[in-house]
Amino acid sequence: MADPIKLGIAGLGTVGVGLIKIVQENAGLLTTRAGRPIEITAVSARSNSKDRGVDLSAYDWEDDAVNLAKRDDVDVFVELIGGDAGPAKAATEAAIAAGKHVVTANKAMLALHGQELALAAEAAGVNLRFEAAVAGGIPVIKALTESLAGNNITRIMGVMNGTCNYILTRMETAGLPYDTVFEEANQLGYLEADPNLDVGGIDAAHKLVLLSSIAYGTQVDFEGAVLEGIGRITIEDINAAAEMGYRIKLLGVSQMTDTGLSQSMRPCLVPVASPLAQLEGGTNMVILEGDAVGQIVLRGAGAGEGPTASAVIGDIMDIARGINIPVFGQPASGLASVPCISTSAENQFYIRLNLHDEAGAMARVSAALAEAGVSIDRIRQESHEDDAAPVLIVTHPTDRGTLNGAVAAIENSGVVLAEPVVLRIENV
C-alpha cells in the first residue's frame, strides 16, 4: 500500500462539507480504489466555531488559506472558497508555488485566470483540476479531456445553470411572472450573492468557456463570450413558445469556425421533445459533438453537496492514482489565442414586439423585415386592451447579423414601445 495522500481543504461551505463526508464515510472504498488512503490533514474557513454537521476534530485548523496551501503535510490543496480573485486565487497560486496539486470547483477563477494558473501549474509539474467547476456531478471535463481526446470536437451545447432552469421551468408550470419566481428563488437560497451571476448568464458562461478551451485547444476567453440573461423573458414568451412546441432554456453553444471561436450563452427556444427541454430545476445537461463519436449527451445534478463533492473527490482520486494531464488537455503554453466571433450559422428566430396600436404599424414591421431579407415563418398578434399590441414573429432561418439589422430597422421605424425580445430557435 502506497503512502496516504493528504488533503488541505479551504472553504467549508456545502461542497467542502460534502467532500469531508465522502472522505469519512467512504474511506475504505477510496483506499481500495486509489490504492492508498485519502486523508484530510487540515482545513480552513472563515469561522472556526460554526457547527457544520461534520466532525472536524481530527484536522488542523488554519485561519489563512494561503498558509494551509503551503503546509508540508498537504499534497493536494482543495480550493472551495470561491470568487474569481482574492483568497481563492492567492491560495491557489501559493499551493502551485509550493509544488502542491490543486483541485478546485471555482469556475469564475478559471474562466478569468485559467491560462495564467495553468501555465504556473504545468511549470511546477502539478495538477490543477476542476471537474466540479462545470455542471456539478456530471463528468464532462473528463469526458472531453480524456474520453473524447481522439475527436475533433465540432460543437458543445449545454444547460448549465440550475437557478435559471428553475426560474424558467417554474414560470411555465406555475404560470407566474419572472419577478415573482425570481423572488421565490431568492427566498429558497438558490441565487448567488450577486444574482446577475445566475440570471445574467455569467456563471453558465464561465463553465462554457472552460469547455471551449479543452475542446478547441484555445486559451480560455470569457470576454469573448456573447452573454444574454433571462431577465427579459416574460410569461407571454414562455406561453407563446409552449404553444408553438418549444421551451425556453438558457443555452450555451460553443463552436469553432474558420473565422474564429463562437461562444454564446443565451435564452433559446428548444423543441419540447429535445432532451434539453425536459430538464427541470437543478438538472444540467451537456451535449458534446465530435467527428468520430457523433453526439454524446450527459445529464445529472449540476450543483448541490453530494454531486459537486463527487466531482471533487473524483479529481482527488485521479491525483492519488498518479494521473497528471495538462490542465486544458494539452500544454497551456500551446493553447491558441483565437478571435471570438458571433456565429454565422443560420437559425430561426423568435421575436416579440410591443407595437403602438396604430394603423400601419404591422405593415412597417413587415416591410422592415422584408427589406432586410428576413422572411417570416409565422406571425401572431394577440388581442389586447391597452396601447401595446404584442406581436410574435417566428422567422425562417437567417443569420444573427441580418436579423439584428431588421430589428434595428423596426426600432427605428418608431412603431415599437419597448426593446424587442429576440430569441434563437435551436432545433437540437
Add this chain to the structure above:
Amino acid sequence: MADPIKLGIAGLGTVGVGLIKIVQENAGLLTTRAGRPIEITAVSARSNSKDRGVDLSAYDWEDDAVNLAKRDDVDVFVELIGGDAGPAKAATEAAIAAGKHVVTANKAMLALHGQELALAAEAAGVNLRFEAAVAGGIPVIKALTESLAGNNITRIMGVMNGTCNYILTRMETAGLPYDTVFEEANQLGYLEADPNLDVGGIDAAHKLVLLSSIAYGTQVDFEGAVLEGIGRITIEDINAAAEMGYRIKLLGVSQMTDTGLSQSMRPCLVPVASPLAQLEGGTNMVILEGDAVGQIVLRGAGAGEGPTASAVIGDIMDIARGINIPVFGQPASGLASVPCISTSAENQFYIRLNLHDEAGAMARVSAALAEAGVSIDRIRQESHEDDAAPVLIVTHPTDRGTLNGAVAAIENSGVVLAEPVVLRIENV
C-alpha cells in the same frame, strides 16, 4: 516531445478501420493532446488483399495476431478480432505476457475471462482497457472507474443493445410483427452471426456484468446474470404497453443487495416520458446512481465505426499519457466473489395470458393471483375470434418470486394456451 507510442491492430473490421482513420486524420490533434505521436506499426486480419478503404501501405502485415501482439515495435496491442476465446484471447494473453498494454472492444472475452485476464495484466504491470466494449462511444467505463470513484454505486441501468432497440422501436412505429422486423434487421446487417447474442440479451448482459464488476468491486460473473431475450414480445404487447403509457425496452439493471448481486437483462416496460423510452435505433443509454452524485445519465451511439473507434482511441490516449489504473478500478486480486441473486425489489408487472375461451377461465386466473398474494392494478380482455382470449394484466407492486408462484399456479390450472409473457415495469 516524448517517444511515439506504437500500436499493433488486430482485426480490420468496422472498428479497426475507424481507428486507423482517426490515427491518420487526427494525427496532429492526437500528438498535441497525448504529448507524443500515436503511430501504427503493424496490423493483422484474415485477408491481406481486401480493400478496406484505408491506406495500410505504411504498416507491417502479420497473418497471425499472436505474432503481432509480441512484436518488439508494438507498445499497445489493440484487439478488435472479437469472440470470447480463440485468437482474440490467445493474442491478448500473448500481448500481456510480452509486457504490452492491451486495448480491446471485446465484451464477450472480458465477460467470460475478465478476472483471469485482469490478474495477468496487473501482474505484468500493463493496462487492459475496454471502454469500447460497453455502449460504444459513451464514456461509461471511465465515468464509473474514475469520475465516480468516490461514490458507493447504488444502481446501474442501461439500454445497451442497438439491434434490440431497433427491433422494438420498429415494431411499434411500423406496426410490424417481431419475425418481420427480425428479418429486416438481418437484411440490414444489424444482427450478429449468432443472432441470439443480440435478441437473446447476451451481448447486452456481457456489458452489464462488466459495469457491475467496477461498480461493486466484484469478480465479473456472467453466469450469475438473469437473461431474457426479446423474442417473445409481440406487437400486441407493444401496443398494450403504449396504450398504458409505456414502451418496451431490453433493460439491464444491476444492484448490490445485502444477500448478493442482482444483475438482470430483460425486456421491461418503462414510462414513455422516461429518457430510456425515447431511445431509438442504435442509441444507447446508461444510468449510473451513486450515494454522492445521485443519478448520472449518459447517452450516445452504442455501436458503429466512429463511436466505437472513439472509445478505443480514448483508451490509447490514456495509455500514451501514462495512465495505469487497475482493469476493474481496483486490484483484481481483491475483487470479491459474491453470490448472484434475483432481485427482491418489488415492482409492478405486466402479464399477457392467452386463455382458453371457456367459462370460468378468468375466474381461475383471478383466484390464482389472489391466492399467491398478487393484487391486480388493471386487467383487460380483448375481443377475439378464435379460441385464444388474450388477457392483459398489470399487477400492483410485488416481488418476482411471488409473481412467479402466481404465474405457475395459473399455468397449472390448465386455462392457458401458451406460456405467459411476464414483463417488469420499471418506473425510471
